[in-house]
Amino acid sequence: MSQLIKLEVLRVLRNRRYLFFTVLFPVMMFYFYATGFKNQMFNDISYKTYYMVSMATFGTVGAALNTAMRISLERKSGWTRQLRLTALPGWAYVLSKVVAAGVVTLPAVLAVFGMGAVEGVRLSAGTWLGMGLLVWAGGFVFSAAGVALGYAAAPDAVQPITMIGYMGMAFLGGVWFPLTGGLKSIGQYTPIYLYNELAKSPLNGVSVGAGQVAGLVAYLAVFAALAAWLYQRDRKTI
Template identity: 55%
Template sequence: MTTLVRLEIVRTLRNRKYLLFSVLYPALMYFFFINAYGTGKLAGGLPVKTYFMVSMATFGAVGSVLTGSAQRISLERKSGWTRQLRLTALPGRAYTVAKIAAGAVTTLPAILVVFAVGASQGVRLDAGQWAGLAAALWLGSFVFAALGVAFGYAAAPDSVQTIVMIAYMAMALFGGTWFPVTGTLEKIARFNPVYLYNQLAAFTRPGHSLDLVAVAGLAGFLVVFTAAATALYRRDTRQA
């Protein structure tokens, strides 16, 4: 399993599309949003630059792991690679865990690059907040890694990219990635894993601490998505 994780990470980091769309694109979008919204503060006292630093970091992380995992798995299914892996001693559960772990590791560059850009633009957090925020967003990305694996086995190889992109953009749109959600929309957004993911940064706001409701919600989504990924992998095994 360790070997598979290492190979998956190396393959992803060598992918130029990954570097462009998951690492550089969110950083460029960050500049767009801070210029569009100005340099003031949003409701709750959170500076615009801090809010969009977090939302673009989560945007890059979710995009990296969700689309990357689903597309790689769909291609492996189409080429017969997963069928070959089943002939090895690697258990199905270990394969699923390896895919999730490898996907989550590749979210770190997307997060750290946007953080570096945010710091260069004047975002000020203490050392503990920077470390805590990076850890929270990285751990939260495991949820979407599991969802990406599930999508990879749920959808047909020819349609997986379209399905993932629609789901990804819908979750981002109503999850506070492009703009703060308030009122009725916020109540609905609490059932959206992307909204909960963005809420992990709540402790950076004046007078706030870590949102334990968001943590619990994401933990629940992780269990559900991992179980779904495992079940779909087994279904694919029976159909092979």
């Protein structure tokens, strides 16, 4: 399983589309927002810091959901069928996909945080570390979602479904702008909103919210269970 994870990570890091959409694009968007809003504030947090966290989570979710497209291509090419003929257990294949997706989310976090430091975001070492760990750990929720989506959608349809879901969740999750009013009443239950709020909790010395953690753990359990069920269903059709 460790070899499969290693191969998966190396394959992803060689993918130029991955590097652009999950690393360079969030960095460019953060730079656009940082120079546009400069020193404006929102709820005692500078917009520059707000968008740094949002773009880090945006890139992380994109890297995690990209797993869906890789799985769909493997299903189409017959690679998953070949793996099932080996001694690799089914649970190890699914787990390797989730772990590999968690590893490849790190470049997005490091790149956006690095640009944040360059653009003048000044935080204590503990705050940087706390936010980084929360962003990275929260990404596993979407890694499980990516595995489930890879088995749920047909290979030819997975890319548009992933992009629509990705952008829709980002909109309702407050990635592009802070949510208020009726939009917040809906968006606050989405996984990306919970993810963003959890990631921003160290900024004002606020303890990690139990509700946010519980919500993300619930989403993780649902996505993981769905991924396992869809994997078994796909296995029976071959």
